[in-house]
Every structure is written in C-alpha cells, then in structure tokens.
Amino acid sequence: MVDDIDKKILQELKDNARISFANLAREINLSPSAVRERVQKMEDLGVIQNYVVQTDNKMLGYDLEAFILIKVFPGKLKHVIQSITEFPEITEAHRITGNQNIHLKVLIKDQIHLQKLLDQLMDFGDTNTFLILTRIGD
Amino acid sequence: MVDDIDKKILQELKDNARISFANLAREINLSPSAVRERVQKMEDLGVIQNYVVQTDNKMLGYDLEAFILIKVFPGKLKHVIQSITEFPEITEAHRITGNQNIHLKVLIKDQIHLQKLLDQLMDFGDTNTFLILTRIGD
DNA sequence: CATGAAAGCATAGGTTT
DNA sequence: AAACCTATGCTTTCATG
Numbered sequence: 634m635v636d637d638i639d640k641k642i643l644q645e646l647k648d649n650a651r652i653s654f655a656n657l658a659r660e661i662n663l664s665p666s667a668v669r670e671r672v673q674k675m676e677d678l679g680v681i682q683n684y685v686v687q688t689d690n691k692m693l694g695y696d697l698e699a700f701i702l703i704k705v706f707p708g709k710l711k712h713v714i715q716s717i718t719e720f721p722e723i724t725e726a727h728r729i730t731g732n733q734n735i736h737l738k739v740l741i742k743d744q745i746h747l748q749k750l751l752d753q754l755m756d757f758g759d760t761n762t763f764l765i766l767t768r769i770g771d
Numbered sequence: 772m773v774d775d776i777d778k779k780i781l782q783e784l785k786d787n788a789r790i791s792f793a794n795l796a797r798e799i800n801l802s803p804s805a806v807r808e809r810v811q812k813m814e815d816l817g818v819i820q821n822y823v824v825q826t827d828n829k830m831l832g833y834d835l836e837a838f839i840l841i842k843v844f845p846g847k848l849k850h851v852i853q854s855i856t857e858f859p860e861i862t863e864a865h866r867i868t869g870n871q872n873i874h875l876k877v878l879i880k881d882q883i884h885l886q887k888l889l890d891q892l893m894d895f896g897d898t899n900t901f902l903i904l905t906r907i908g909d
Numbered sequence: 910c911a912t913g914a915a916a917g918c919a920t921a922g923g924t925t926t
Numbered sequence: 927a928a929a930c931c932t933a934t935g936c937t938t939t940c941a942t943g
Contacts, residue, residue: 634830635830635831640831643824643826643831646823646824647823647824649821649822650788650789650822650823650824651788651789651822653919653936653937653938654937654938655936655937655938656937663910663911664910664911664912665937665938665939666910666911666912666938666939666940667910667911669938669939670910678830679827679830680826680827680830680831681824681825681826681827682825682826682827683787683824683825684787684788684789684822684823684824684825685784685785685788685822685823685825686781686784686785686788686819686821686822687819687820687821687822687823688781688818688819688820689817689818689819689820692772692773692816692817692818693773693778693781693818700838700865700867700874702901714907717907717908718907718908723908725906726906726907726908727838727903727904727905727906727907728903728904728905728907729838729901729902729903729904730901730902730904731901731902733901735907736838736901736903763840763867763868763869763871763874764867764868764869765865765866765867765874766865766866766867766868767865767866768863768864768865769852769855769856769864769865769866769873770855770856770861770864791917791918791919791938792918792919792920793917793918793919794918801929801930802929802930802931803918803919803920803930804919804920804921804929804930804931805928805929805930807919807920808928808929809928
C-alpha cells in the first residue's frame with residue numbers, strides 16, 4: 634500500500650514540501666509523472682494529510698508558547714472538546730490517557746493573554762501549565 | 772517588517788504549502804513576482820522556517836503516539852538535551868518550566884517499542900507518559 | 910511507469926509608481 | 927521600496943503506449 638519509493642517521497646516532502654515533482658523525480662530517479670501519481674494516490678488514501686508552512690512565532694509577535702494539561706470536570710468532556718476549536722490560541726489539542734484528559738499546545742502574544750486564556754479554561758477543569766522555554770533539536 | 776499582505780500569504784501557506792505562486796497571487800490579488808519576492812524575503816528573514824508534509828502515522832505503521840514529561844536527574848540536563856536528537860522516535864522536544872523540565876512528543880510502532888524507549892529514557896530522569904488517544908479539532 | 914506535447918508556472922531583469 | 931511587466935526556460939498535466 635505504501636512501498637519504499639513512497640517512503641522516499643515522503644522523506645523528501647518532510648524536508649521540503651514545496652519541492653517540485655520534477656526535482657523530486659530527479660532525487661529518487663523516477664519520472665515526474667510517476668512521482669505525481671504516487672503523491673496523488675497518497676493524498677487520496679489520506680496518508681498525506683496536508684502541506685504546511687512552519688513559521689518563527691516570536692517574529693510574528695507571539696512571545697509565549699505553552700502546554701496545558703486539563704483535568705476536565707466530570708460530564709463536561711464532550712462540551713470541552715466541542716469548544717476547543719473556537720480558541721484561536723490553541724494550535725494543537727489531544728485527548729490523552731491518565732489523570733488529566735486533555736493536552737493542549739497554545740500560542741500566545743504575552744502574559745496578559747495567557748492569563749485570559751487560563752481564566753477561560755478554568756471553566757473546563759483543573760489546568761496545569763508548562764511554559765515552553767526552547768525547542769530542542771533541529 | 773511583516774505586514775498584512777505577508778500575513779495573508781502565510782495564512783494561505785498554512786492551508787496548503789504547495790500552492791503555486793501564481794495561484795497564491797490570484798487569491799490575494801497581487802502579481803506572482805510580488806508574491807514570490809515577499810515569500811523569499813520571509814524565508815531570508817527566518818519568518819518562514821520550513822515547509823513540511825503532514826502524514827497519517829497509523830497508516831504508516833506507527834500505532835502509538837505519546838507525550839512524555841521528564842524530570843531530569845540533577846546535572847544531567849545538558850547531556851540529555853544532546854542525546855535527544857539521536858532518538859528517531861522523538862518527533863518534538865522542548866524545555867519547559869515547572870517541576871519537570873523536558874517535554875517530548877514521540878511516535879512509536881507498538882507497545883514493545885514504547886517500553887524500550889521508556890527504559891532508555893529512565894536513565895535521564897523520572898518519566899511521566901501520556902498516551903495520545905485522539906487529535907481534537909481539524 | 911515512461912514519453913511527449915500543450916498549457917501553465919517560475920524566475921530574472923528591467924520598468925513604473 | 928514595492929509592485930508590476932515581459933520573455934525564457936521549467937514544470938505540470940494528461941493522453942498514449
């Protein structure tokens with residue numbers, strides 16, 4: 634379903650998702666049309682979900698990033714899950730195992746906005762916030 | 772330094788990083804060359820860091836994702852930070868504030884591999900693992 | 910999966926505002 | 927300075943084998 638050639642293609646796209654099919658074809662010694670067909674197939678299958686740009690958030694005026702764990706109040710989980718999409722600050726949200734059931738990654742301009750967000754999240758459950766200091770690796 | 776037009780460009784690239792400059796130009800009513808210049812400038816400034824593909828990890832044979840918090844043993848932090856890049860399972864790593872000082876996101880084939888990883892990480896400090904059940908939103 | 914041809918796109922340099 | 931125009935070479939796309 635996804636063979637070694639497909640994996641090579643994915644590896645290249647992980648490095649540079651804007652590479653042209655022609656250049657990608659040269660990298661892996663295949664014709665451009667074959668590469669295109671494989672990529673299309675993976676898009677159709679859902680193996681490839683999206684192509685995104687990664688930005689320097691500090692340069693865009695967002696000085697704070699944090700992880701927030703929430704222990705949602707009993708019976709409120711469904712409501713919380715629905716509400717989460719309405720927060721533009723939340724860049725990632727996951728249900729997780731353990732004593733706390735929601736894990737958020739948030740991107741925020743400054744301390745004041747973080748405080749406001751936490752005030753709102755407190756209606757959902759008990760929160761536990763970890764500020765991100767630096768990214769490791771890359 | 773980054774104006775409203777640049778922000779529009781970034782928004783489009785967040786949706787689809789493989790869009791052509793020509794199409795992007797049509798979306799925001801600018802000439803292709805102007806769009807290209809702006810993108811180039813943002814790449815040079817470091818505002819745009821990278822273009823990446825997002826994949827369905829389950830379809831690629833990785834059934835488990837987890838967050839792992841580590842309270843690193845005293846004096847070992849520098850060593851841990853250097854070692855982290857050598858784990859292919861670790862897809863994201865951050866230094867964080869709080870009682871625990873490292874936050875990892877890991878991508879793993881199955882429980883056996885998770886166990887192996889946790890055994891290795893236990894040399895770094897006390898670990899706290901949260902399995903990811905589902906992604907919320909999107 | 911490769912080839913080939915038509916249409917569309919990227920890119921550089923010069924021009925305009 | 928920032929956006930545009932234009933020409934050349936590449937890339938994408940799709941039909942055909």
